[in-house]
Amino acid sequence: MTGAAKADCVCVIDDDEEVRGSVGSLLRAEGYDVRLYEAPSGFLEAGACDVPSCLVLDIRLSGESGLDFQEILASHGLSTPVILITGHGDIPMTVRGMRAGAIDFLPKPFEDDQLLAAVGRALEVDRAQRTAAQGIASLRAIFERLTPREKDVFGLVVTGLMNKQVAAHLGLSEITVKIHRGNVMKKMEAQSLADLVRMAELLGVRDVTIHRYGT
Amino acid sequence: MGIGAGPDDWRIAMRLGMAMLLALGIFALDVLSPLQGAVAVLYVVVILLVAREQRRSLVVFFAVLCATMAMAGYLVSHGLDAIGSPTMRLGVSLVAIAITAALSARQITAAEARHHSDERYRLIFDASGFPIWESDWSPAYKLLRAGETPTLELVQRAGSAAIIRNANQEVARLFGYADRSELVGANIIEHHTISAEAAQARIFERLLRGDVPIEEEMQFRTTSGELIDVVLRVTLPQDHNGWSRVLVTALDVTQRNRDQARLAESQAELTHMSRVTTLGQLAASIAHEVNQPLSAIITYAKSGQRWLKREAQDAPETADCLDHIVINGKRAADVIARIRDLARNGDPRREAVRMAPLIEETAELLQRDMIASGVRINVALATDMPSVLGDHVQLQQVLLNLMMNAQQAMASTPTPDRELRIDGGVRDGVLVVEVSDCGAGFGDTEPEDFFRPFFTTKRDGMGMGLSICRSIIEQHGGKLTASGNEKGGASFTFRLPITEDEGRIAA
Numbered sequence: 191m192t193g194a195a196k197a198d199c200v201c202v203i204d205d206d207e208e209v210r211g212s213v214g215s216l217l218r219a220e221g222y223d224v225r226l227y228e229a230p231s232g233f234l235e236a237g238a239c240d241v242p243s244c245l246v247l248d249i250r251l252s253g254e255s256g257l258d259f260q261e262i263l264a265s266h267g268l269s270t271p272v273i274l275i276t277g278h279g280d281i282p283m284t285v286r287g288m289r290a291g292a293i294d295f296l297p298k299p300f301e302d303d304q305l306l307a308a309v310g311r312a313l314e315v316d317r318a319q320r321t322a323a324q325g326i327a328s329l330r331a332i333f334e335r336l337t338p339r340e341k342d343v344f345g346l347v348v349t350g351l352m353n354k355q356v357a358a359h360l361g362l363s364e365i366t367v368k369i370h371r372g373n374v375m376k377k378m379e380a381q382s383l384a385d386l387v388r389m390a391e392l393l394g395v396r397d398v399t400i401h402r403y404g405t
Numbered sequence: 406m407g408i409g410a411g412p413d414d415w416r417i418a419m420r421l422g423m424a425m426l427l428a429l430g431i432f433a434l435d436v437l438s439p440l441q442g443a444v445a446v447l448y449v450v451v452i453l454l455v456a457r458e459q460r461r462s463l464v465v466f467f468a469v470l471c472a473t474m475a476m477a478g479y480l481v482s483h484g485l486d487a488i489g490s491p492t493m494r495l496g497v498s499l500v501a502i503a504i505t506a507a508l509s510a511r512q513i514t515a516a517e518a519r520h521h522s523d524e525r526y527r528l529i530f531d532a533s534g535f536p537i538w539e540s541d542w543s544p545a546y547k548l549l550r551a552g553e554t555p556t557l558e559l560v561q562r563a564g565s566a567a568i569i570r571n572a573n574q575e576v577a578r579l580f581g582y583a584d585r586s587e588l589v590g591a592n593i594i595e596h597h598t599i600s601a602e603a604a605q606a607r608i609f610e611r612l613l614r615g616d617v618p619i620e621e622e623m624q625f626r627t628t629s630g631e632l633i634d635v636v637l638r639v640t641l642p643q644d645h646n647g648w649s650r651v652l653v654t655a656l657d658v659t660q661r662n663r664d665q666a667r668l669a670e671s672q673a674e675l676t677h678m679s680r681v682t683t684l685g686q687l688a689a690s691i692a693h694e695v696n697q698p699l700s701a702i703i704t705y706a707k708s709g710q711r712w713l714k715r716e717a718q719d720a721p722e723t724a725d726c727l728d729h730i731v732i733n734g735k736r737a738a739d740v741i742a743r744i745r746d747l748a749r750n751g752d753p754r755r756e757a758v759r760m761a762p763l764i765e766e767t768a769e770l771l772q773r774d775m776i777a778s779g780v781r782i783n784v785a786l787a788t789d790m791p792s793v794l795g796d797h798v799q800l801q802q803v804l805l806n807l808m809m810n811a812q813q814a815m816a817s818t819p820t821p822d823r824e825l826r827i828d829g830g831v832r833d834g835v836l837v838v839e840v841s842d843c844g845a846g847f848g849d850t851e852p853e854d855f856f857r858p859f860f861t862t863k864r865d866g867m868g869m870g871l872s873i874c875r876s877i878i879e880q881h882g883g884k885l886t887a888s889g890n891e892k893g894g895a896s897f898t899f900r901l902p903i904t905e906d907e908g909r910i911a912a
Contacts, residue, residue: 206697206701208697208729208732209701209704211705212700212704212708212733215702215712215722215725215729216708218722219715219719219722277693277700278699299696299700299702299704300700300704302704303710318473339769
């Protein structure tokens with residue numbers, strides 16, 4: 191790994207200056223953009239990176255437990271993947287950490303390869319998350335360009351209603367519904383109804399009040 | 406004078422017989438001779454003769470006898486005629502007899518009293534149950550009187566010139582002789598050890614100054630070669646006449662010293678055990694303290710390798726890694742040195758201990774543990790925190806114990822309120838350190854009870870911690886007390902004397 195071209199960002203939070211520094215040096219040697227923080231507050235203040243990033247977190251930070259912080263991150267909607275490091279590794283903590291979605295759990299002192307592998311995996315996860323997020327974002331942009339009526343038809347079609355039922359529901363003729371449906375398929379670049387259903391799930395636009403077999 | 410002393414009785418009887426014969430002779434002279442003098446006055450000689458027997462009853466008996474004989478002689482010679490000069494002579498004789506008898510009786514009474522007191526003295530001497538001997542140190546006095554400070558050689562010579570005049574059986578037992586007679590006329594210099602020589606010199610010195618009684622602890626070697634510790638008390642009677650009578654009493658403190666040494670030993674052992682137990686409780690924290698620098702060392706080393714393997718080697722980064730490896734190596738070594746000190750099992754030291762760094766270092770050692778249990782440590786020390794004389798490991802043990810107790814006392818306190826305060830400063834010329842918690846306090850228990858051995862409120866407690874803390878503080882000449890505080894928790898306060906050469910240490 192030369193890594194010189196990488197601009198991926200790794201944030202390290204550890205209250206021990208020397209441990210923090212050593213992890214920083216190791217990651218910099220691998221060409222990562224490294225940001226060191228003594229406490230979680232510093233990380234939260236700095237805000238998320240705009241490139242694929244991950245977080246190396248000491249589980250026993252002075253003042254607050256790293257595990258608590260991991261939950262705070264999740265509750266803030268921050269999806270940065272977390273690698274836990276600790277000098278006090280034990281099973282309950284590991285379980286809790288992994289449940290809260292940690293990528294890996296490394297007891298100190300850890301192997302450099304282990305840490306770098308975990309960082310690599312974490313960054314892949316973040317990259318995938320970012321790609322997915324980007325896909326949804328562009329899908330939403332297209333969706334926002336639909337007419338209000340097309341959005342209505344979209345929401346009802348993906349529930350599995352037949353054109354006739356949709357028409358009855360919206361007080362339109364079946365022909366008009368067909369035309370709107372065709373426009374929606376075209377604009378959303380959906381290859382099939384199944385494709386459209388998948389998009390509706392990602393966008394969360396299915397009209398949940400409708401039941402095909404309901405009244 | 407014993408009842409069975411036959412020859413004595415004979416001699417007395419003979420002497421009394423002689424007195425009787427003399428009395429009869431005087432009587433004959435008085436009656437038969439034509440001498441016109443106060444022959445009866447000669448009875449005085451009889452009384453003086455009898456008085457030598459030192460018996461009051463005999464004196465009285467012979468006085469009455471002689472008076473009767475004088476009067477009888479007068480009657481025989483002069484009858485009941487008119488009162489004339491012979492009557493005067495009889496009166497003079499009777500008065501002389503009475504006065505002599507009275508004086509003799511008084512002398513006998515005084516002699517008896519002196520004899521009783523001698524007896525009492527001998528009884529005390531023989532039956533006191535501890536060693537006493539009387540020595541003649543006059544040769545030593547003659548040797549030392551002239552000199553200024555006695556040299557060791559002079560002391561040795563003076564010591565060997567001393568002679569034991571009398572000693573009781575206890576002295577013989579003390580030095581391992583069968584009978585006290587072996588000691589009379591000898592001296593004890595052959596039992597001296599080197600330390601005894603020095604003590605002997607001090608005794609001579611103080612005797613010369615007239616600084617009596619003198620007490621000195623010294624070590625002797627008995628005839629069987631065993632070493633004994635003895636406290637000697639040397640007294641000079643008023644009429645010592647140049648140290649010719651020196652009274653020495655001895656107290657064998659060998660067993661006492663042994664017991665004390667054993668007690669100190671087991672106390673030190675207990676203190677050490679408690680310290681090791683404390684260390685055990687801190688094991689997780691200690692492991693972390695060592696693990697952190699080790700982890701940093703490994704990571705910096707790996708990082709350095711990677712900086713060197715890069716296409717463009719980075720010397721400054723590699724040097725930085727090496728620097729940090731050194732820093733962390735020292736850090737790990739420091740932690741281990743501190744722990745090893747705490748685990749050390751040695752004699753307590755007496756050195757100047759600077760309290761402020763000790764308190765801070767101890768707080769730091771517990772920092773991780775405290776954070777884990779949600780306790781904030783608040784250290785407030787005066788800027789002029791003095792040093793104390795003592796063993797820094799033991800004092801740290803006290804601090805550790807008090808702080809860990811405070812931490813545990815707050816286990817059921819709401820987390821935001823868990824505060825451990827350490828205040829330190831000088832009050833009334835002594836160092837005062839107070840460790841306070843915000844726990845539930847002492848409740849109905851007397852604070853003093855917490856210092857009793859085996860008293861504990863903890864489920865897995867041994868109840869020795871505070872008791873040991875108190876004995877450590879007391880060994881340092883201080884006091885450890887407990888009281889409730891205004892926050893409802895407990896405060897433990899210890900006071901320690903400040904070292905005298907404080908100025909030098911602070912500088």
